[in-house]
Amino acid sequence: VFKRFVEIGRVAFVSFGPHAGKLVAIVDVIDQNRALVDGPCSGVRRQAMPFKCMQLTDFVLKFPHSARQKHVRVAWEKENINEKWAATRWAKKIEAREKKAKMTDFDRYKVMKAKKMRNRIIKHEMKKLQKQASKKGKKLQKAQK
């Protein structure tokens, strides 16, 4: 049922708080609610962070518990987490949301025009296929008769 677990080396996405939007690796578990966390390649100092603000990702790094930041960084860069993260759908959705929020009035107009054109092309092709299908159907009916 559960696929992502809190473990040493699990890369988590910080969803709210002062480091919202950054990736961190779980270095150690402090107690039921907090973890020692470090994000050397994402600008998060080594600190305690509550589990509530972390969202687990699919990535796990290999380093022993309470490893130094240097080792966390080495493991992070070896796995190339930053690139892998940017390639995930999750990260892309976040980026798209940000872009949408930053759109200016002119951008919204351009998007509207682009969508309109795209839908027209799609509709055009659909209509073509529909026509073909209906023609085929009519032919069959004629042949049957």
Added chain:
Amino acid sequence: GEKKAGDKKAGESKPAEKKASQKKIREKTRKPKKHHASRNPVLARGIGRYSRSAMYARKAMYKRKYTAPETKIEKKKKEKPPATITKPVGGDKNGGSRVVKVRKMPRYYPTEDVPRKLLSHGKKPFSQHKRKLRASITPGTVLILLTGRHRGKRVVFLKQLATGLLLVTGPLVINRVPLRRAHQKFVIATSTKVDITGVRIPKHLTDAYFKKKRLRKPKHQEGEIFDTEKEKYEITEQRKSDQKAVDSQILARIKKVPQLRGYLRSTFSLSNGVYPHKLVF
């Protein structure tokens, strides 16, 4: 002088490398000194952290010695106009001379030392008011008009007039908005800007040019009062020529930006789920 020339030469040959000393010298001669904030942090109201003597040292008052301007002592006493003049006595007691003061004592002293300020003190007429312009509105900005018959239309901003109203144009061929005035408060400034550098706007486009004309001929007392007033607004030839003169320059620049023309043709509107406070313009 020589130092400056030398620095300039070095600056020109190696613009990237600026020695710290050269920069310092240049900056000293260029900028006027900025005033430092208070060097005495406040512990409680009226109580500073440092004593007088400590502040003397912190402010480097030992370095700062101000002397009163010595011009009066150094220069020879300027030829002051004489305080008194001797004039000959005319009239009855002719002959002889009398001494007359050149600058006489005032013959009247008002009862109040500082004259009372008028009730209208500091209240300026509208023509002397300070005009403000939002920082987001610069020449060439695309504005969205919110009121008036052209509401929702996107329009190019040209300049701010003397009364503070904004001079704005469609351009006419794009969205039927002529050279017109718009109020700053009833306008949304978008971040889209058209490059308007070098566009010359005729000088005669002032508020008086755009002001509505009202005929006042109270000759007819009864009956025909409403007929004489000009009801229909007629577009004068001058307006047409001015419109052409300005628009031709602007259209050229609009064409350079892809899709801008269509953007200016479209109107702005809100729909479900669109909240102005969340939109970035």
